[in-house]
Amino acid sequence: MSVHNANHDRVLSVLNTIRRAEKSGHCFCPTCTNAIVAMALNCVSPHYYVEQQRDQELGSPWPVVEAAVRDAIEKLRAQPDHLCLRGQLKSYRRLTDSIAAGRAANESKTNQKK
Secondary structure, three states: OOEEEHHHHHHHHHHHHHHHHOOOOOOOOHHHHHHHHHHHHHHOOOOEEEHHHOOOOOOOOHHHHHHHHHHHHHHHHHOOOOOOHHHHHHHHHHHHHHHHHHHHHHHHHHHHHO
């Protein structure tokens, strides 16, 4: 037999639901996912159980867990405290795309003036 935290299971379930349902633009790489899970679990009480108790409804209420996960996502989005290469690459691509679009617009205006 092993001991589990019911809220860990719930946090993972809510996070997976959010990841599938929303195109938030947030990075869900392993580093970001682990940070979100850790922050969310720190906001809810642990509810430990032994495997044989699994048929019972265990853990914090689902709305509480969902609020903790969403709050963790927003905190991480607002102030990432880790090196997330995928997130940095997305930001870099958006920046270079924006610069390229600005240059193209300027060239277009210059060509129209001539």
